[in-house]
Amino acid sequence: MLVLVINSGSSSLKYQVRDVEAANVLTEGLIEKIGMGNGGEGDGEIIGPRDHAEALEQVDAAIHQELGELELAAVGHRVVHGGERFSEPVLIDNEITRAIERLNPLAPLHNPANVLGIRAISKKWPDMPQVAVFDTAFHRTLPEHAWRYAVPDELYTNHGIRRYGFHGTSHEFVTQRAAAMLDLPVEEFDGVIAHLGNGASVTAIQGGKSVDTSMGFTPLEGLVMGTRSGDLDPSILVFLARAGWSTEDIDSMLNRQSGLKGLAGNNDMRSVVEASEAGDAKASMALAVASYRLAKYIGGYHVAAGGAKAIVFTAGIGENSHQFRALVGEHLAALGIQLDAGLNQVRSKLARVISAADSAIPVLVVPTDEEQAIAEATAAVVRG
Numbered sequence: 001m002l003v004l005v006i007n008s009g010s011s012s013l014k015y016q017v018r019d020v021e022a023a024n025v026l027t028e029g030l031i032e033k034i035g036m037g038n039g040g041e042g043d044g045e046i047i048g049p050r051d052h053a054e055a056l057e058q059v060d061a062a063i064h065q066e067l068g069e070l071e072l073a074a075v076g077h078r079v080v081h082g083g084e085r086f087s088e089p090v091l092i093d094n095e096i097t098r099a100i101e102r103l104n105p106l107a108p109l110h111n112p113a114n115v116l117g118i119r120a121i122s123k124k125w126p127d128m129p130q131v132a133v134f135d136t137a138f139h140r141t142l143p144e145h146a147w148r149y150a151v152p153d154e155l156y157t158n159h160g161i162r163r164y165g166f167h168g169t170s171h172e173f174v175t176q177r178a179a180a181m182l183d184l185p186v187e188e189f190d191g192v193i194a195h196l197g198n199g200a201s202v203t204a205i206q207g208g209k210s211v212d213t214s215m216g217f218t219p220l221e222g223l224v225m226g227t228r229s230g231d232l233d234p235s236i237l238v239f240l241a242r243a244g245w246s247t248e249d250i251d252s253m254l255n256r257q258s259g260l261k262g263l264a265g266n267n268d269m270r271s272v273v274e275a276s277e278a279g280d281a282k283a284s285m286a287l288a289v290a291s292y293r294l295a296k297y298i299g300g301y302h303v304a305a306g307g308a309k310a311i312v313f314t315a316g317i318g319e320n321s322h323q324f325r326a327l328v329g330e331h332l333a334a335l336g337i338q339l340d341a342g343l344n345q346v347r348s349k350l351a352r353v354i355s356a357a358d359s360a361i362p363v364l365v366v367p368t369d370e371e372q373a374i375a376e377a378t379a380a381v382v383r384g
């Protein structure tokens with residue numbers, strides 16, 4: 001079954017054509033600068049596609065040029081926010097599209113763009129089955145004591161302010177793969193999954209289900225990320241507001257100027273590791289802050305999981321940076337968890353064990369593949 005996987009942003013459209021059974025990519029691409037002018041010179045001449053519909057025409061042309069005639073069975077959309085309603089992938093119709101749109105206030109940058117992608121497909125291929133796969137859905141199993149913030153109840157009842165969690169598609173995919181590696185049915189897998197990419201989050205899994213996760217009301221909370229601060233004392237924001245910072249200034253500082261970039265001047269883990277190895281003290285401190293924060297979460301989520309049976313690293317940093325994993329591992333020695341230095345440094349695209357034989361529990365590296373997870377979920381919904 002061939003599925004077109006779409007990740008639609010406000011000014012970009014990322015796509016992959018996937019063969020679900022073979023779990024491979026037939027073609028992929030990225031259309032950028034949708035609806036953008038020429039950067040302010042003169043008359044704002046359009047240099048990218050005018051809108052998502054035009055971007056989709058480009059996708060269609062590129063796919064056909066690459067693959068010739070082919071029959072797509074369905075389109076799977078990555079949708080960022082499913083709110084409290086969506087706990088699994090759904091077949092999209094008008095009512096579902098409007099429900100996704102009603103969640104716009106919770107994800108103002110993402111959900112409107114996802115809806116533009118859905119509507120563009122509906123217009124071009126009215127009979128094409130479309131499935132929404134939500135980033136939040138896997139975390140709908142969080143118990144209330146984990147998703148509640150200790151603020152007045154009306155913030156939840158009137159504004160929906162609670163922990164939602166993100167990266168759910170990846171956490172679920174990696175949970176299934178990790179359970180299989182340990183020869184456990186997924187319902188018996190308890191563990192901690194660290195998805196460490198440009199955005200990063202860690203999830204506690206109990207019985208194969210998400211029971212706590214570090215991203216919260218938005219993808220800002222939790223770990224130190226490429227440009228996002230993760231956790232901090234909320235009073236800092238009050239302090240800055242009183243000092244005259246605008247909400248836009250504060251938002252930009254937290255989401256775009258912080259994290260590794262704020263501490264080390266660079267948001268890319270590879271560069272920060274290289275700088276640290278070359279003696280850059282700020283880069284070393286950034287790594288120390290980020291690895292310590294993650295280790296504290298892993299300790300806490302060991303408890304949340306009811307006693308983890310494994311710790312799992314995934315995504316760009318988790319899969320590739322043995323240096324960062326080693327720094328986290330040093331802290332985990334307090335729990336009797338030991339990495340094997342040699343295994344940790346093995347470069348591989350395959351899932352593998354990196355812990356020492358006498359480690360209290362195994363530590364795994366499991367590559368994530370969100371597009372494959374979306375393609376599989378889409379195929380499952382379409383097949384009913």
Ligand code: AMP
Nearest residue numbers: 197198199268269270315316317320321
């Ligand atoms: P992602 O968002 O999953 O693509 O992850 C992006 C992050 O992974 C960036 O911080 C990259 O620097 C980091 N990354 C990718 N490859 C490597 C590598 N070989 N070593 C260290 N970090 C890497």
